[in-house]
Amino acid sequence: MKLRKIYEQVMVITGATSGIGLTTARMAAEQGAQLMLIARNEDALRRLTDEINNGGGLATYHAADVADEGSLRQAAEKTVREFGRIDTWVNNAGGSIYGRIMDVSVDDLRRVFETNVWGVVYGSRIAVEHLRQSGGALINIGSEVSDAPVPLQGIYSSSKHAVKGFTDALRIEVEADGLPISVTLIKPTAIHTPFPENAKNYLPYEPQLPGPLYSPELVGEAIIHCAQNPVRDFFIGEMAKLHSSLALNAPRLYDTMQEKIIDSAQNSGEPSVINRHDGLHETNSSLRERGSAERFVLEESLYQRAKIHPLLTAGLLAGGGVALAAYLGSKIKSRTEFDGRDYERGQMPVEPNRPRATASTGFDGGGI
Numbered sequence: 001m002k003l004r005k006i007y008e009q010v011m012v013i014t015g016a017t018s019g020i021g022l023t024t025a026r027m028a029a030e031q032g033a034q035l036m037l038i039a040r041n042e043d044a045l046r047r048l049t050d051e052i053n054n055g056g057g058l059a060t061y062h063a064a065d066v067a068d069e070g071s072l073r074q075a076a077e078k079t080v081r082e083f084g085r086i087d088t089w090v091n092n093a094g095g096s097i098y099g100r101i102m103d104v105s106v107d108d109l110r111r112v113f114e115t116n117v118w119g120v121v122y123g124s125r126i127a128v129e130h131l132r133q134s135g136g137a138l139i140n141i142g143s144e145v146s147d148a149p150v151p152l153q154g155i156y157s158s159s160k161h162a163v164k165g166f167t168d169a170l171r172i173e174v175e176a177d178g179l180p181i182s183v184t185l186i187k188p189t190a191i192h193t194p195f196p197e198n199a200k201n202y203l204p205y206e207p208q209l210p211g212p213l214y215s216p217e218l219v220g221e222a223i224i225h226c227a228q229n230p231v232r233d234f235f236i237g238e239m240a241k242l243h244s245s246l247a248l249n250a251p252r253l254y255d256t257m258q259e260k261i262i263d264s265a266q267n268s269g270e271p272s273v274i275n276r277h278d279g280l281h282e283t284n285s286s287l288r289e290r291g292s293a294e295r296f297v298l299e300e301s302l303y304q305r306a307k308i309h310p311l312l313t314a315g316l317l318a319g320g321g322v323a324l325a326a327y328l329g330s331k332i333k334s335r336t337e338f339d340g341r342d343y344e345r346g347q348m349p350v351e352p353n354r355p356r357a358t359a360s361t362g363f364d365g366g367g368i
Contacts, residue, residue, distance in 0.1 A: 001180055001230050003087075003137055007032030009227060010083040012075070014066050014123060015093030017044040018285035019193030020141065023216040024090065024223050026289075029057035031224065036079040036086075037061040038072070039093070040283040048287060066093045066119030069126075076126050087136040088227040089127035091120045094141065095280050096156040096195065098266070099202025108200060109155045111280055116159035117166070124170060128181060135180030137227045140167045141219075142185045144240040148247035148254060151262045152203065171232070182230035188219050189240035192290045192297045198279035201272055208268035208293065210261075212239060215299045216289050225308050238303045268293065 011028055015021035016037035025037055029052045039045055042063035052059040060082050064071035079086055094116045097104055120140050127138045146164035149157035164185060171183035190209040193216050201207060214237040222234050235241045247254040277284050290297075 001135065001182055003135070003182060003228050003230065006224055006228055009087040010034045010036070010079065010085055011088045011090065011227065012036040012038065012079055012086055012127070013090045013092060014038045014072075014119065016061075017041050017048060017283075017287055018198065018279075019195060019289060020188070020191065020216050020219045020223075021090075021092040022048070022285075022287060023289045024092070024220040025052070025059070027217070027220040028224055028227075029055070029059060032057075033088075034083050035059040036075060036082070038064050038066070038075050039285060040065050041285045044283075044285050044287050065115075066091075066123060067114040069118075069122040072119075072122050072126055076130060080130070085134060086127065086130045087134075088139065089123060089131070089136070090139045090141070090223055090227075091123040091127075092141045093119050094159075096153055096199040097202065097280065098152055098196070098199050098207040100152065101154040103202050104155065108280060112155045112159050113162070116156070117162045120163050121166060124166070128170075128174065128179070131181045132179050137182045137184065137230075138170075139184045139186060139223055139226050141223075142167065142187045144187050144189050144235070144243050146187065147244035150266075151258055152207070152266055153199075156199075182226070184226040184231050184234060186219065186222055186226065186234045186236065187240050187244070188236035189214060189238075189243065191216050191219055191236070192295055194285075194288050194291050196268075197291060198284045200278040200280040201276060203267075204272055206268045206270040206272055207266050208295075209291075210265040211296065212237075213295050213297050214239075214301060215297050217299070218301055218304055221308070222304065234307065236304065237298070237301050241303060 006028060011033045013021050013025050013028075013035065016025045017039040021039070025035055025048065029035055035052065035058070037045055037048060037059055038061070040063060042061075045061035045063055049059045049061045060078070062071075062075035062078050064075050066072060076086065095112055097108055097112055124138055124140065131138065140163055142163045143156075143160040145153065145157040146160040149161070167183060167185045174181050174183055190211065190213050192209070192213040196207045196209060199207065219236050222236055225231070226234055235244065279285065
């Protein structure tokens, strides 16, 4: 399957005014993609669209709640009217709740599923309808928690499990029908975005993402890569792969570890803000890519470099292996030659550059 280069593409991005969606929109615009930006905050959408267009890019927007299928269909139709087609659809919009499952209201639990699951279902179905003729990429933003659930975000973890199951099943059906559509699930680890600030909070303290945090640019880079190259799954950050592998291969150990840190790993140390604003039922986006807290952030990922540039990485590893083998070979050769000279003189071999043992002490002067 051959996908268009990013500068030839028309890309639809949901959740475009905050975090990963915002970062991806700006990166894709810089690389020449034509963009349809979707979010609930119309004012933020207008400002972002003006920013991109004034900077030499090409973007338009449609204010929509992804839980409203009709509004998403209107956005798709507007995209085709404005740009002629859709090449990549990115289902990124999402929300979360911090709190023990038994403490969270059913209305709030349902709202997470309406956004995170039904928003992906609606967006994916609309995307496939448009992509089935000319081809393209459907990219769903999942999470490492689809494999490795996190306590205090139980409904969020559940929603991402659902997104994974839905995306994997849809991919099988699309491939079985021979449709020219690449279906990708991206699984980020903790990313430094306003995610905790936009989540509804039931905890007595302000939540935070557990470290280490990775930059949202890494997710944007992965999305743009998958828009141009068919990829099944893409983990963002080494920790995503590690957490997923641990939870799948040693589930009881993973559970025990999470139980030990249930009220510490996600605790910012600050008391919960009374009447805090969140983005669960109403928009809370303000064109911020990163969270407001000062945190250490990993801007690079060796795992991601290897994923995107496998041949280059293999070459570097091979070159490093050759250099290491040559170094070890030279040391072995030096040792062999030295030992050989000792045996020729009828002496026991000793390591080079170390004094010989003396008859009076039996040691080399270095002590026991």
